[in-house]
Amino acid sequence: xxxxxxxxxxxxxxxxxxxxxxxxxxxxxxxxxxxxxxxxxxxxxxxxxxxxxxxxxxxxxxxxxxxxxxxxxxxxxxxxxxxxxxxxxxxxxxxxxxxxxxxxxxxxxxxxxxxxxxxxxxxxxxxxxxxxxxxxxxxxxxxxxxxxxxxxxxxxxxxxxxxxxxxxxxxxxxxxxxxxxxxxxx
Numbered sequence: 574x575x576x577x578x579x580x581x582x583x584x585x586x587x588x589x590x591x592x593x594x595x596x597x598x599x600x601x602x603x604x605x606x607x608x609x610x611x612x613x614x615x616x617x618x619x620x621x622x623x624x625x626x627x628x629x630x631x632x633x634x635x636x637x638x639x640x641x642x643x644x645x646x647x648x649x650x651x652x653x654x655x656x657x658x659x660x661x662x663x664x665x666x667x668x669x670x671x672x673x674x675x676x677x678x679x680x681x682x683x684x685x686x687x688x689x690x691x692x693x694x695x696x697x698x699x700x701x702x703x704x705x706x707x708x709x710x711x712x713x714x715x716x717x718x719x720x721x722x723x724x725x726x727x728x729x730x731x732x733x734x735x736x737x738x739x740x741x742x743x744x745x746x747x748x749x750x751x752x753x754x755x756x757x758x759x
Contacts, residue, residue: 577614578637579627581690588688589638595660599653602643602699609637635664635684635691642696647742650681650696657694661685670701676724677731678705700734 614630623629644650665684673679681696717723
C-alpha cells in the first residue's frame with residue numbers, strides 16, 4: 574500500500590520543525606507537536622467517506638500536522654491566537670473556551686495554511702489540557718454501562734476546572750495591578 578502522504582512526509586517534518594522554532598521562546602507551559610500516523614489518517618479518511626489517498630490526507634483533512642500549546646492562563650491562549658493570526662494564514666477558528674462543547678471540552682482551535690500544508694493549533698490552559706487528557710483516558714473507545722452519569726460528572730469536572738482557570742486569571746491580574754501600583758522598595 575502506498576503512503577497516504579506520498580513523498581511529503583520529510584517536508585511535513587521540516588515544516589513542523591520550523592514552526593517549533595518559531596514558537597520556542599514563548600511564555601507557555603509546554604508545546605506538543607505531531608504528524609498523524611498513516612493509520613490515523615486512513616481512519617479519518619474512512620470516517621469522512623474520502624478516498625484513502627494523498628490528496629484526501631493533505632487537502633481535505635486539515636490536521637495532519639498539529640501543535641498543542643498549553644498555556645498557564647486563559648488570556649495567554651488568546652494572546653497566542655493573535656500571534657498565530659498575525660503570523661500565518663488562518664483558514665478556520667473555533668473558540669471552545671467561550672463556547673464549550675456540551676461535554677465540557679474547552680480549547681481554542683485554529684487551522685492555518687503554511688507552505689502549502691494545513692496545520693492545526695490547539696491552544697489550552699493546563700486545566701483544560703488535564704481535563705481533555707483524563708476525559709480521553711476515561712471514555713475513549715470504551716463501552717460504559719452508564720454513559721449519561723459519566724458524561725454528567727465529566728461535564729461537572731470541566732466546569733469546576735473552568736472556574737479554577739477564571740479564578741487563577743483574576744488572581745494573576747490582581748497581583749499584576751498591585752505590582753504596578755506599589756513599586757517595590759529597596
